Amino acid sequence: MKIKIRSFNEEGNLKFKKFVIEMKKEFKSKKTKNFKVPLHLIKDIKLTSEVKNSKEIDLKKKFINSYDYAVYINERISNIDLKKYRWDRGLFNWISAAYFTAFFPGIRSGSDEKNRYLSEEKGKWRRQLARTLWEIYHVYKEDSLCLLYKPTNNYSDELETISKSPIMFSSKGVVEAYSQLYFKKKSDTTGEQSYKRGEVGDFRDFIEELYQIELNLDIYRMSKDQILNKLNEKFSKKY
Numbered sequence: 409m410k411i412k413i414r415s416f417n418e419e420g421n422l423k424f425k426k427f428v429i430e431m432k433k434e435f436k437s438k439k440t441k442n443f444k445v446p447l448h449l450i451k452d453i454k455l456t457s458e459v460k461n462s463k464e465i466d467l468k469k470k471f472i473n474s475y476d477y478a479v480y481i482n483e484r485i486s487n488i489d490l491k492k493y494r495w496d497r498g499l500f501n502w503i504s505a506a507y508f509t510a511f512f513p514g515i516r517s518g519s520d521e522k523n524r525y526l527s528e529e530k531g532k533w534r535r536q537l538a539r540t541l542w543e544i545y546h547v548y549k550e551d552s553l554c555l556l557y558k559p560t561n562n563y564s565d566e567l568e569t570i571s572k573s574p575i576m577f578s579s580k581g582v583v584e585a586y587s588q589l590y591f592k593k594k595s596d597t598t599g600e601q602s603y604k605r606g607e608v609g610d611f612r613d614f615i616e617e618l619y620q621i622e623l624n625l626d627i628y629r630m631s632k633d634q635i636l637n638k639l640n641e642k643f644s645k646k647y
Contacts, residue, residue, distance in 0.1 A: 411451065411506070413462035413484060415498035420455030421528075424505050428512075428526050435513050445508050459499060461487040471510055474537075475556035475597055478545030481538075497527040504538035510560045511537045524563055535571045537563065544570070544577070550596075551580060554587035557599040565611060575618050575627070582618065584632035589614060589643065609642040617643070 416424060427446050434440040445467060449455055463484045471477040481503060485493070493499050504511060504525050511525055523535040537560065545552045558564050570577045576586070587593075590611055592602040603610050621627050621638050636643075 409467045410464045411467060412464050413459050413499075413506075414450065414456040414502055415459050415493070415496060416449075416456055416502045416505075417498060420449065420452070421498060421501050423449055423455055424501050425526055425528070427505070428522055431508075431512060432522065443509050443512055446505050450502055450505050456502060457498075459485075459488055459493065461489070463487070465503075465506060467506060471560050473557055473598065474541045474560050474562070475545065475553050477507070477510065477560050478541045478552070478556055479597075481542045482545055485542075500536060500539040500542075501527055503542075504536065507538065507560075512561065515559065515562045521563075537561070537567075540567060540570065547577075548580065548583055551583050551587065553593065553597070553599055554583065554591035557591070557601075565605070569611075569615055573615070575622065576615060579628045579630070581629075581631045581635050582627065585635040586611075586614065588632065588636070613642065614639075 424446070427449060431440075431443060435443075447467075463486075465481075465484050469480065471480070485499075504527075508525065514521060514524060524537050527536045527539060541556060541560065544555050548555075555566050555570075566576065576582065589609075590601060590603045591599055593599045605611070617639055618627060618635075621630075621635070625638070627635065630638075
């Protein structure tokens with residue numbers, strides 16, 4: 409089924425919030441195993457509004473990973489007015505609803521899990537999968553594969569770090585350095601993690617090291633090689 413992208417109004421956002429809460433309850437109670445897209449919400453003209461110049465999306469489309477999703481959505485909204493819609497909760501809540509089964513249930517749970525499907529505050533978009541995955545690709549394009557190679561419902565360590573701190577999402581140099589240290593590309597659209605969590609010089613050590621570098625240098629303007637050259641010896645075996 410194909411449908412043109414729309415945006416929830418405030419009533420639509422509230423209805424979707426109630427839907428998310430109800431689905432979480434059903435998942436926890438194990439009453440439901442097969443979840444569905446809330447078509448009654450995304451097709452309701454009283455709850456949604458037109459997004460000018462948006463394209464149709466295929467509700468049955470399956471994504472091989474987060475990168476595949478982000479590339480697809482980026483192309484589908486490539487002609488809309490991003491000055492108006494880039495921070496629009498209604499648009500990305502609608503997209504989250506349209507591909508609800510791609511994001512829910514998540515691989516990882518947490519106290520803020522609801523925010524992975526639902527954007528309630530403008531400043532907390534980084535926790536919403538539908539919005540964050542697209543934003544990462546929109547900013548870094550092909551370089552973003554190292555952050556988007558996991559399934560669409562995997563709220564990974566990388567995404568959690570991006571949601572809590574801007575430093576991992578701060579510059580092309582940081583993303584390229586991360587890719588060289590911790591990512592192995594398998595194809596133009598797939599790859600795999602090249603480190604084990606907890607080992608010396610792992611991803612979390614990298615983030616801590618970035619903060620140390622930032623104390624004395626403008627890390628936001630540094631290239632990949634400049635960043636790698638400033639890392640301490642625990643990272644030397646990784647590049």
